Amino acid sequence: MKVLLLEHPRGRSARHFNTIANTPLSSSLLSGYIASQLQSHGIEAELHDSTSGADDFSATVAAVAGSHYDMLGVHLIYSWEHTPAVFAMLAAVAAQRDVPMIAYGFYPTFAGEYLMAAHHCIDGIIRGEPEMTFLDLCTSGDPGSVRGFMWRKGEECVVNPPRGTISDLDSLPFPRRTRIGLARCGGTILGSRGCYGNCTFCHINAFYGGNPSWRGRSPSNIHAEVQALLPLLSDRY
Numbered sequence: 001m002k003v004l005l006l007e008h009p010r011g012r013s014a015r016h017f018n019t020i021a022n023t024p025l026s027s028s029l030l031s032g033y034i035a036s037q038l039q040s041h042g043i044e045a046e047l048h049d050s051t052s053g054a055d056d057f058s059a060t061v062a063a064v065a066g067s068h069y070d071m072l073g074v075h076l077i078y079s080w081e082h083t084p085a086v087f088a089m090l091a092a093v094a095a096q097r098d099v100p101m102i103a104y105g106f107y108p109t110f111a112g113e114y115l116m117a118a119h120h121c122i123d124g125i126i127r128g129e130p131e132m133t134f135l136d137l138c139t140s141g142d143p144g145s146v147r148g149f150m151w152r153k154g155e156e157c158v159v160n161p162p163r164g165t166i167s168d169l170d171s172l173p174f175p176r177r178t179r180i181g182l183a184r185c186g187g188t189i190l191g192s193r194g195c196y197g198n199c200t201f202c203h204i205n206a207f208y209g210g211n212p213s214w215r216g217r218s219p220s221n222i223h224a225e226v227q228a229l230l231p232l233l234s235d236r237y
Contacts, residue, residue, distance in 0.1 A: 001138055002044040004069035005031040007181070008089065009050045009057055011082025022078045023106045024204065026193075028185045030105060030130060031075050032175030037131040040173045043138050049180040057089040065096040073134065074122075076103040076115075087119050094121035102137065104130040109207055112150045116157045124151040128208055129166055129193070165213050169193060170221040177232055187229045192216040 035045040046069070050060040072093070079086055094101055104126040108115055112125040126133045126149060133148040143151045148163030166172065194213035195204050205212055
């Protein structure tokens with residue numbers, strides 16, 4: 001099996017500038033974490049980062065539709081007035097490639113049932129942390145058994161039971177990086193997940209299941225990722 005993971009064009013807004021309101025900086029690592037997790041279990045995973053072409057949706061359609069893969073994962077981000085163009089792009093890809101399209105990230109986690117009803121190009125949605133759920137999708141063969149997953153069964157949207165959070169973050173392989181991602185976000189490292197607080201205006205804990213769920217990586221694990229990341233950052237200059 002081969003999985004293609006897409007970071008779609010963001011579509012810079014003329015009226016809105018706070019992209020962090022749509023998704024936190026840490027979400028820039030979601031696709032990389034999924035890719036590493038799949039590869040560590042013998043599943044081929046490729047990253048396609050289209051974020052540098054902010055408004056070039058047609059080029060993304062051509063590149064993604066022309067690639068070979070068995071499942072398409074999309075890190076779906078709400079993009080203000082460009083959001084309809086994002087879904088038009090995904091529909092165009094689906095029209096050319098008959099493979100499952102799975103969305104993940106903060107936006108689909110919170111708007112999953114609406115998105116499934118409104119956009120039939122999306123076959124399933126991962127809610128919350130995506131690494132283990134995506135791995136189960138690739139290995140189980142039964143979407144109904146995958147916790148943390150929402151999927152289409154005919155005209156019905158099936159919402160599976162939620163998945164618990166990953167307790168040992170050190171067990172995850174370091175996320176894969178792309179040159180485009182390094183240029184966009186630098187050497188972003190996610191040292192912990194969740195938050196000790198439970199602020200009603202914040203979506204962090206809601207993404208991880210609704211309760212304060214802070215989990216930290218060990219200092220040695222973070223140091224090892226920094227050491228692995230430094231040569232990649234030096235190659236940028």
